[in-house]
Amino acid sequence: MSTKAVAGDLADLEARIGHVFADRSQLVRALTHISALAPSPTLRRTDCYQRLEFLGDRVLGLVIASLLCAHFPEAEEGELSRRLAVLVRKETCADIAREWGAGDFLRLGDGEAQNGGKKKSALLGDICESIIGAVYLDGGFPAAQALVERAFIEKLRNPTRPLRDPKTMLQEWAQARGLTPPLYKLAARSGPDHAPVFVIAVTIPGFDPVEARGGSKRAAEQAAAQNFLAREGVTDLT
Known part of the structure; x- marks a missing residue:
């Protein structure tokens, strides 16, 4: 060029x-x-x-x-x-x-x-x-x-997304039920250094873990929390 x-x-x-x-x-x-x-x-x-x-x-x-x-x-x-x-x-x-x-x-x-x-x-x-x-x-x-x-x-x-991100929602959901706070663990990492893919598992004792992928650990954690909430049918903490 x-x-x-x-x-x-x-x-x-x-x-x-x-x-x-x-x-x-x-x-x-x-x-x-x-x-x-x-x-x-x-x-x-x-x-x-x-x-x-x-x-x-x-x-x-x-x-x-x-x-x-x-x-x-x-x-x-x-x-x-x-x-x-x-x-x-x-x-x-x-x-x-x-x-x-x-x-x-x-x-x-x-x-x-x-x-x-x-x-x-x-x-x-x-x-x-x-x-x-x-x-x-x-x-x-x-x-x-x-x-x-x-x-x-x-x-x-005019916010287009909920004021609580999925990790915060999951944290508050667990707290309201007297549960142990969510634990996020790196399950796998793949891809080159300039384009990594992270797999994060989120666990709460008494519930099956949920995994999600993301281009950063933070993104994968948010996705895992969102998947956990969706599985439990949580859409609104109120």
Whole structure:
């Protein structure tokens, strides 16, 4: 791909997220998966999105917390925490990345690309956070704050997911019945380092264990908790 074509493509993404980069290399790094670095002896692990994801995750949490306090002035800490957890979870971030069309701009190694990396929720969630981190470094906190507000405000006002994630729901379900808290154990791990698959088993004494797969341990734990709740017919703790 020519330099001109790359520049044009990134300009399209900049228009979608509403930020034009002064240093476009930050955006390039935010879109670069570690698998894309493998063939190049001149690139380092720090040239992929991981550090920007780490930064963007913290910026996202701060901005969302501030927005929640402003939009729900009467809400108690517990409700704010639940709303925050829903908005910053990987699944929500992946939804935002899809709205941006960020998957079309990802830079992946051949193996990851062939495995459908551009559509993986875990990867798209990471990329949403890495783009936020890149905007923060490029334009400072005001630019990152504006980006997050534009992208997340509708989901903040009108949540599309339950305010309790499956792990929290299962924990509260067990507690309400005087049961031992759920225990999550890694049952299996497969796949290459850049595209792992985790199998997590969740157990509560007196119940058969339930397993689920995910692209991260956290995702697999949430899926296992969801499967456990579904098996027991739990849809609403009230």
